[in-house]
Amino acid sequence: MKIIITKQEDLEELVQTSVQKSLKQFYSTKREKEKLNQNLSVRETATFLNVSELTVRNYIKRGLIKADKIGNRVLINRKKLEATLKEVKSLKYKR
Structure with a gap:
């Protein structure tokens, strides 16, 4: 010491x-x-994905993006969204 x-x-x-x-x-x-x-709104998600708000809503309806509805607001968890994007990319390259 x-x-x-x-x-x-x-x-x-x-x-x-x-x-x-x-x-x-x-x-x-x-x-x-x-x-x-962080939870994102439909508008923030559309900006993040570089698509329109209608496209995001259609993805939610089809089940491609998981979202939670709280009152009239639709919230999308950013972590789950990024995990979904990783899955889509991996499926794209498997073909």
Whole structure:
């Protein structure tokens, strides 16, 4: 075991930088998780997929996209949507 003698300022700076780094990493992973668990409206999904809102509604009716209806709003989970897109891509290349 080594004993290191440092100045108070150096120790404060070391602790501060390590805490900032840890917090930055924590919040970046938290934002990514929140982004994936985000629910999208039909309009947002249409923008995300680069198609019209009517096309998204037709995909929902056909069962290609899974959606939840809460009152009059139709919400699509972004994580499930991206999983569906991965399935479609894999089927496309299997042919």
